[in-house]
Amino acid sequence: MTTSPDTCALLTDTYQLTMLQAYLEEGMSQQAVFELYVRRLPDARNFLVAAGLEQALQFLENLAFTPDDIAWLERQGGFSRRALDHLRSLRFEGDVHAMPEGTVFFADEPILRVSAPLPQAQLVESRLLNLVHFETVVASKAARMVLAAHGRKLVDFGLRRAHGAEAALLAARAAYIAGFDGTATAEAGRRFGIPVFGTMAHSFVQAHASEREAFAAFARARPDHPTLLVDTYDTEAAVRRLVELAPELQRSGIRIGGVRLDSGDLGAQARTARALLDQAGLADVTIFASGNVDEHRIAALLADGAPIDGFGVGTSLATSDDAPALDAVYKLQSYAGTARRKRSPGKATWPGVKQVLRSLGDDGLIERDVIQLEEHVSRASMPSGEALLRPCMRGGRRIAPPASLATIRAHCARQLALLPPSLRLPQCAAQPFRAVISDKIHALAQTLDAQAQG
Missing domain, CATH: 3.20.140.10 (nicotinate phosphoribosyltransferase)
Structure with missing residues (x-):
């Protein structure tokens, strides 16, 4: 036993x-x-x-x-x-x-x-x-990110980098105590009552014949303000496809909640995405960024005026790498x-x-x-x-x-x-x-x- x-x-x-x-x-x-x-x-x-x-x-x-x-x-x-x-x-x-x-x-x-x-x-x-x-x-690492984010949404993405299952669960709890808005770890949500968030992976986009098809399929599967990952191939082209798709989704009663950026120059990509979304009358669509993010990068992006509304933080949070x-x-x-x-x-x-x-x-x-x-x-x-x-x-x-x-x-x-x-x-x-x-x-x-x- x-x-x-x-x-x-x-x-x-x-x-x-x-x-x-x-x-x-x-x-x-x-x-x-x-x-x-x-x-x-x-x-x-x-x-x-x-x-x-x-x-x-x-x-x-x-x-x-x-x-x-x-x-x-x-x-x-x-x-x-x-x-x-x-x-x-x-x-x-x-x-x-x-x-x-x-x-x-x-x-x-x-x-x-x-x-x-x-x-x-x-x-x-x-x-x-x-x-x-x-x-x-x-909690101490997470608190630094909370202070750097100045009220932007923060979500724990640390499960896959955490040093074991208990560490992943307790990291989600500690981050939430410090001010994170939620976690991607489902069991942490069940065990501690922490809000859970989920978007989509690059593999979902790759598995479909086109980005447009992937976005439409995910949005119909998760119609409550879905957040769509737009940097699998070409970020600007993906956002343009999403802008074209948005009216069709709206006719089905689906409003896009946000786009997620996970690589490259997050600041530049966020500015491009924001401009395209605003021009299309999608000012309420948020921009969420992830990918090797920590408090220093959050602070630098926001100081540079990057129009980012939230961050997903994984490795640097769950391992407190510094x-x-x-x-x-x-x-x-x-x-x-x-x-x-x-x-x-x-x-x-x-x-x-x-x-x-x-x-x-x-x-x-x-x-x-x-x-x-x-x-x-x-x-x-x-x-x-x-x-x-x-x-x-x-x-x-x-x-x-x-x-x-x-x-x-x-x-x-x-x-x-x-x-x-x-x-x-x-x-x-x-x-x-x-x-x-x-x-x-x-x-x-x-x-x-x-x-x-x-």
Whole structure:
């Protein structure tokens, strides 16, 4: 019997299981606090967008080892009877605080915090990073395209380039959170309720005796404002054929919705198509562009005045090709009520259980993020600012029902509106934004370093 990757407890690094056994043998089961954050932003990013929390919470709620899982571990050898018995009955019993999906964040800021008995908190590390990291990568890439598009329609075309089925589905979800209008992936539409869009392929045109025949056949098969691909052979000639066909289709009650360009000089072809369509009284027919599109090309096309109404984005979105991975980590910050600190060169951690406080300037835009110890945030002398980490799970159970994608998407739109102009551009800001580490965290780190040295 196989288990879906969504719920498979063995979808983890083996060392999580070997450490769990060692913790049990040592009796180390007191409360631990781990925080998931990104050490540094890629050179190509001014900000990131948190995503993947829903999948992370589903994983924690459903975490359980099946009899087949236990039998497989037993066959591997090296796992004690005590450890296997522990895994048989294991359920996640911890608390989770997290930034709501769609929240803009920066380097060093914890976006998810797990408080649980040490063996449990350690075990879930790999899958939590796997889920939150990937959707955050794609949502952050998609948000840049949303900002570059200035309200033009954006559709995810990434299935065929995504690194596997789960990646394709979660990429569609993350892109929709960030502001994309929909996806071409049918299963993402069914699973998440994302609007789905479909046009036609070059092969459809090639399979017919002529472009005119192909356009007419597709329009009759999909009569609700079809979008027709016009660059299989000669774009200008194809648009002229479409203009000639339009009156015939209209007499059948079919109005063309749009034309799609997928290759060549998209700007020049869009201008030619727009002129021909307008001359024929088809000003309401939109122009949709795809083919190796990313935020830089979108921004350049629109800055040059290209009359493009929407974009289909595939490879650059689903693989986040310019920044395919983040330096995302899940680190122990406290155990048994005592702050912990990693001191490795270049990978040192800020110790203690933390909160992120965000302040806005007089212009209503993000001015300052402060990372503060949670114990000081809860006091009456709490610094000004909104606390970004919010409780979402207690004792292994959600505090509230899952937020709808529409709610998450609206939250992300509000977050992107808070970005200062210098951070909205595709290119990197001259002065990167960094969160302020509070004096109390600096002092705690110095104390722990002094203790470690003697």
